[in-house]
Amino acid sequence: MIIQPRIRGFVCVTAHPEGCAxxxxxxxxxxxxxxxxxxxxxxxxxxxxxxxxxxxxxxxxAFGGGARTIGVAFERPGAADKPASAGWYNTAAFHREARKxxxxxxxxxxxxxSEQMKNDxxxxxxxxxxxxFDLVVYSLASPRRTDAAGTLWKxxxxxxxxxFDALHLDTDKHEVVDxxxxxxxxxxxxxxxxxxxxxxxxxxxxxxxxxxLLAQGVQVVAYDYIGPECTHxxxxxxxxxxAKKHLYNTAKAIGERLxxxxxxxxxxxxxxxxxxxxxxxxxxxxxxxxxxxxxxEMGLHEGCIEQMNRLLRTKLRGDGLPExxxxxxxxxxxxxxxxxxxxxxxxxxxxxxxxTLRSNSDYSGYxxxxxKLFGFGVKGVDYSADTNPxxxxxx
Ligand code: NAD
Numbered sequence: 001m002i003i004q005p006r007i008r009g010f011v012c013v014t015a016h017p018e019g020c021a022x023x024x025x026x027x028x029x030x031x032x033x034x035x036x037x038x039x040x041x042x043x044x045x046x047x048x049x050x051x052x053x054x055x056x057x058x059x060x061x062a063f064g065g066g067a068r069t070i071g072v073a074f075e076r077p078g079a080a081d082k083p084a085s086a087g088w089y090n091t092a093a094f095h096r097e098a099r100k101x102x103x104x105x106x107x108x109x110x111x112x113x114s115e116q117m118k119n120d121x122x123x124x125x126x127x128x129x130x131x132x133f134d135l136v137v138y139s140l141a142s143p144r145r146t147d148a149a150g151t152l153w154k155x156x157x158x159x160x161x162x163x164f165d166a167l168h169l170d171t172d173k174h175e176v177v178d179x180x181x182x183x184x185x186x187x188x189x190x191x192x193x194x195x196x197x198x199x200x201x202x203x204x205x206x207x208x209x210x211x212x213l214l215a216q217g218v219q220v221v222a223y224d225y226i227g228p229e230c231t232h233x234x235x236x237x238x239x240x241x242x243a244k245k246h247l248y249n250t251a252k253a254i255g256e257r258l259x260x261x262x263x264x265x266x267x268x269x270x271x272x273x274x275x276x277x278x279x280x281x282x283x284x285x286x287x288x289x290x291x292x293x294x295x296x297e298m299g300l301h302e303g304c305i306e307q308m309n310r311l312l313r314t315k316l317r318g319d320g321l322p323e324x325x326x327x328x329x330x331x332x333x334x335x336x337x338x339x340x341x342x343x344x345x346x347x348x349x350x351x352x353x354x355x356t357l358r359s360n361s362d363y364s365g366y367x368x369x370x371x372k373l374f375g376f377g378v379k380g381v382d383y384s385a386d387t388n389p390x391x392x393x394x395x
Contacts, residue, residue, distance in 0.1 A: 003083050003387055005376045010171065010279040012086075012374040016383065017078075017391050019375025020089035021096070027056060027305040028097055031064040037313050040065025041135035043215070045121065047072045047112050047204060050087030051373070052275035053223055054139030056304035058094065058105075060312045061135065068104040068129055070121060072112045074142075078389040086276075086374045092391045104128070109393060113145040113200050118207040125213055132215035133208065135316075138201045138222035141277035145195040148203075153194035157240055157281050158184035159233040166234070167352060169286040169363070171279075171370070175354045179282050184239045196243035198222070198250020205254050205265070219316065220254055220265035222247050226333060227272060227287070228342055230349055234282050252328070266322070268311060268330040273304050274369035289361035290348045291336065292369075296362060298344075300335045303369070307332050 006014045037060070044061045048054035049071025061067040073091060078084030091107050098105040106124055110117050125133070145153050158164075158181055168179035184192070193199075201222055208214050224244045226236050235241055247267065254265035272278060272288050279285055295301040302310070315323050315330050325331050335341065348360040357363050371377040 001081060001387060001389055002384065003389060004383065005371060005374060007172070010285075011276065012371070012376070014083045014374065015086035015089055016083070016375035016381065017089045017092070017387060017389065018381045019372070019378040020086050021093035022378045022381055023372060023375060024059070024090055024093040024097060027059045028063045030305045031060050031309050034064065034309060034313065036066070037064040040067060040312060041219070042067050043129050043131050043133050044069045044135040044137065045072075045125070045133050045208075046070070046137045046139060048139035048141065049073050049107065050075050050091045052139070052141070052273070052277060053270060053304050053308060054137065055087070055090055055094070056308035057137050057139060057311070059305060060308045062098055062103050062105060063101065064309060064312060066103060067135075069106075070125060070129070071105070071107040072117060072121060073107065073109060074111055075109055077393065078391060080390055083389040084391065088393060089375060089391060092393055107393065111146070112140055113142075113147070115148055118204060122207060122211040122213060126211070132213050132218070134215040134218050136205065136208065136214075136218065136220045138204070138220070140200075141275070142195055145200065147194065147199075153191045155192040155195035155239070155243065156184060156188045157234060157238065158182070158188060159238045160184055160189060160242065164233045164238070164282070166230070166283040167286055168282050169289065171285065171367070174357065174363070176286065176352055176357055181234065181282055189239050189242055192239035193243045193246045196240060197246030198248075199246075201247065202250050202254060209257075214258065214261060214263060216262050218258060218261065218263040219322070220251065220258070220263070221268050221316065221330070222251055224248065224267040224269045224329065225272065226269050226337070228337075228345065230346070231283055231287055235284070248329070264322075266324065266328055266330065268315070269333045270307055271302060271333045271336040273302075273307065274366060274373065275304065276373060279370060285366060286352065286361070287345070287349070289363045289366040290345050290352065291341075292365045293348065293360070293362035294341055294344045295335065296365070298341065300341065302335070
């Protein structure tokens, strides 16, 4: 079939297998250009491995460090007349490239929140990995979670205590619009903590501990975002930020528990990038468009792969110990949060409107990145060609 983008608000409901494969190859090339990663982890579990930060971590670990990886994701397969989700195509492409390079990798598609998936990963690891995990990466972004008791929890992106009025990007109309979001109810706050907080990470680590699958010195890392003050009401101080605080406290407790095996658990605060998750957050796509302009002008621009390549090379392990801030977090948002970057971003933010959208931000760059998430607008891909959407999930 001929696969074209079909955008519905902040998601694209189609994806292109060739475009996604080209993206994966480009990410691999970025990592390989920097040569092998010294002291890289050798057996890595990535929970949320098919898109965004999780996929980039997997690529950096596998193609930079030669790690064997198990990736968990929840993606939609294709059919003869229906494209799969982008993460499905990304994973299929990752496996094709890994196989060519002689790198071992396995993927499981299903609900990471379920006990079944934890058991499946443990069985797979015992059968195939030839050793214990030395790195566990938690990179889930999900709107819902069914817990072990069968309760369905929903996460939301809302402020807490008072409403949030801000500027937002209407990507259908290419306009800067006002957005008003009422504060979350207690139930919504709890739901977001249940989905995006640390409870499930703790269950994962406990399951892996019980199965004796955590190596001496294992590192457990989950991803966080802090961002500038203009996004704090909706992010850092909102429902998602509350969940991230829970994740932080959980990581602290896990770290204490892992001390006897020399292990540690912590958050890496990553920079704002265009992903399926971030495009759903009010105000954030507009902030990202401005940030991209500033960071590109300053020669500091990074996407997921540059971030995760740098994380694995210089911050997580590299040639020394992880580099932490005063709260024990890795700061991959170090360049984003630089005073000069934030001052310039804020200048543009103060003067952003529909008329200045193209001059005061890199909205064009944002649009390109957004389409790329789904394998569209990628150089060298013939979008008029008849394409088989039903690519098997290999590995
Ligand atoms: P993403 O939407 O690109 O990736 C989410 C991943 O989670 C996918 O692999 C998806 O398949 C998987 N997933 C979702 N629900 C699942 C389920 N039930 N079972 C198994 N897999 C499931 O998101 P992202 O932006 O890469 O976010 C990953 C993490 O990074 C999140 O914790 C997010 O808060 C954090 N982060 C994101 C940004 C950003 O700007 N995008 C910045 C800093 C931190």
